[in-house]
Amino acid sequence: MPPPRTKHRPLLLATTFLSLLLLLSLLSAAHRAFAVADDDGHRARVLLAGDGERNADADHAAAVDRHCAGTLHRDVCVSTLSTIPNLAQKPLRDVISVVVGRAASAVRASSSNCTSYLLRPRQLRMRDRLALSDCLELFGHTLDLLGKAAAELSAGNSTAEESVAGVQTVLSAAMTNQYTCLDGFAGPSASEDGRVRPYIQGRIYHVAHLVSNSLAMVRRLPQRQRGRSLRANEPLEGYGRVRRGFPSWVSASDRRRLQQQGGGGGVAADVVVAKDGSGKFTTVSEAVAAAPNNSETRYVIYIKAGGYFENVEVGSEKTNIMFVGDGMWKTVIKASRNVVDNSTTFRSATLAVVGTGFLARDITVENAAGPSKHQAVALRVNADLSAFYRCSFAGYQDTLYAHSLRQFYRDCDIYGTVDFIFGDAAVVLQNCNLYARRPDPNQKNVFTAQGREDPNQNTGIAIQGCKVAAAADLVPVQANFSSYLGRPWKTYSRTVFMQSKIDSLIHPRGWLEWNGSFALDTLYYAEYMNRGDGANTSARVSWPGYHVLTDATDAANFTVLNFVQGDLWLNSSSFPYILGLS
Template sequence: MWLAPAFLLLLLLHMAAAAATPSPSVSTIAACKHSLYPKLCRAILAPLRLPSNPYEYGRFSVKQALKRARRTSKLLDHYLAGGGGWARRAGGGALEDCRQLNDLNLDYLEAVAAELGPGESVLTLAGVNRVRALMSALVTNQQTCFDGLEDSGIFPELCGAFSHETQFYGVSLELVSAALDRTVGNRFEPDSLPGQNDASSPAFGLPAMGRNLMHLENGEVVRTNQSVTVARDGTGNFSAIADAIAFAPNDTSTDDGYFAIHIGAGVYEENVVVGKKKTNLILIGAGKNRTVVTGNRSVADGWSTFGTATFAVYGQRFIATDITFENTAGPEKHQAVAVRNNADLSSFYRCSFLGYQDTLYVHSLRQFYRDCDVYGTVDFIFGNAASVFQNCTLYARKPLPNQTNAITAQGRTCPHEATGISIHNCTIRAAPDLEAALNSTKTFLGRPWKEYSRTVYMQSFIDHLIDPLGWMEWNETFALSTLYYGEFENSGPGANTGGRVWWPGYHLMNASDALNFTVYNFTMGDAWLSCTAIPYSGGLL
């Protein structure tokens, strides 16, 4: 990214001034005044006794959250050990989901504590974004755990405790956000950086066609340190994808390059998990509908929604290209996930996601999807990541009788979470089965799964399948004033905004609003996508 000398000077002066001037002390009452849970906020900070500054309050809350996560780990181990196999199976595996998510929370909190350091300092822009992403994922993970336990109905005594823990982590996110406001600024606020509102400034002057640093032919996408092959007929190094992933080295760094797994054509009936230690991993298929990873787990068959995924990924900087992922459970089995993505800085390029309800679970952290196809019915793109879809085609399918389609169900629970779904330069169409049933089925752009749900459609083609209202309620008036739904420069018969909802949280965005949801500004994608050879548009078209 090129920055003008004047901009660099302003940024350096801003950082130097912030570093040279300690934050003024404020009381805990003042620090917690605008919290969603002010009483809990004051209780978290009470051990400090003396007034401190926002940075120290943020750091202290992370230390307290880390203690809480460690206690939760022991509690979950106790339940899983004490109940034997029953506890592990109960509620579709919700308790095991909680343990996995809490393990991630421990990692995230330790990383945030290290990033914030032993004393007040000015973080880099990358550091600010990383901390925001990790703290947002912390809240998301705990909310997922709580939702799973509540849905199972098996452990009511844990639900109360974990509901309180979700609030606890939300307060920590608030306090850390206040601490970060002292650094290089909040990337979601229009005035946070010089020139951020100006689409012609160097920060947003990226070419409209995106960047294609290398071609994705012949499998050579990025620099790799090693590669293996997977083939159903036994001619590769492995015949199962999971075996190749298990073979991949742990904790590969960006300096080492990517570990590449080339997957031949064929149908792979596997439920695959890319663990958190499998970093810098790239899966290269033979093409959409030629390399197919398939499974059929569903909530109707006793799994938690989290556990239904045919393909789940945690490892940072994961890439998949030219692969179809599907869940064949069908609409009658309700929630059935094809891909669940928990991986930071992850990308899917020229992939296809096939399912019905809950096809693609964009669970957490920062994600990018380019030239992909997503098929589904109810809430078929859902979750609480900071996710951007570019040049993708979203196909609504025919649901069960009396069901209504919602393309998105975004799960943001706190206004400080740096999350949302950004659909940019995409195409929204009816799949052939729905095209024949448009008179009996309504389809909407999205609905608010959680209170601060955030989704935008920008510069996309929206076909006639979308209801004139555009958006649908989750439950009567729930979240209608706290959500953020936006549309900007869309086209097509379904893009007419004249009959749209009149909710307080619905916005007809201008260019300044829309810039906040671009690859560059929403996920800081220019810093990591430029290393992947995946084409992208950093700004608006």
């Protein structure tokens, strides 16, 4: 029998239906709640990511500002660093390495540009072709220098003073190379239509500006400060007394070679050059060509007495070469290239030295072009760690082209008229005789024309313990010509005369303008404890950049020890030198 019907069943169904509706409503609300929560979480994640990106951008911008502070070409710096990933996390050395790498890429582009122009069928004047060839050579040297800088920076030796000084040295030279390229298009025989230099200079300036920014950053690398003013007899830790000492880059065997008395006959030479056929070669160029490439040991070329009429180049691959002659004016290398006859100044050198570690002793190098031929170089040196002892260099305008890198001259005689010691090396001349010759009518004698383009280059000319005098041909007519210690070839020209004997030929003003007020407030010219009739500083120029030094600490910045780090390399040369002040 079926269960009895009841009157409460409709109510039960209604209650069940309402319960289902409530459950569905709760589920729907829960779904909406989870959806909203998920959407809010997504938005939160997006907001957090956006904040992170904004923070990263801010950190990157702050790093750009920090690294570009103090650079001379900020727009180039900002555009360069803005594209470096994770800049804020990179140490300064790595940042500089990136900029150096960008400079190398720019050099390759500039080289390609010059090559394409040189190969164009249009007529180029001989001087322009030579200038473009100079540029290509200089670009090749620049890539080598930038490679050395990158290697030193990647070594991670962040506190060693010699490491930082080495980077400054090669970067300074890399910059000098760019301006030397452009200098080749100036002068009496340069192209008058102006088509060559404007075509190439934009890329070259870009390289120079990248290198300039690198130099500014390098100055902020931590380094050990020497801060010492060595006297002649003061012992230098690790090297003993320096009265008859040598910088450490000169080996003991080289020291013996360089200190031997008399001619080169007593030197154990690897090869002999003799005009009379008694040696293996009759020309110096043949002997250089036969020398080993990239030698890590000293290779000695003995050049017997005689006149060798040739232009000699010691290329970058010819490292650690040494020339030994039979004495000044006995062994003579002589030529006469000059700017008037369509050479560039860079290419005019009788002897051009590029290979690192070059030494020379007891020889004369002469450019016999004469005063009317304008720029005519006897010796050009763009070789690092190069030294010359008991040598003479004779010419008129631009005799000694101390082009770049670290150089040292001891007991040498230098003859010339206009700007006859010039260039942008870090160079110390010690115990040398500097002789002004008789110039052409209406010319003035100027002993130095230093070529520093950037305040962060560690370059300049330091003349210590030398004699500044008139040559025999000038003495009778000395009153007819004015002679000056120097003039500013480039914006940050830097030259110091210290502890030297300055004769009466020097004009009371001491220094000469280059062109009006150019560089007078940016140059650095100084005199320290000089003597002689021309050493009185009371009537000297009043330029902002001229200084009379009275503090030995200031003068010590331009000694062999501090200016060319001579304690690290001269010892192997066997040439005598004084590390500090005498």
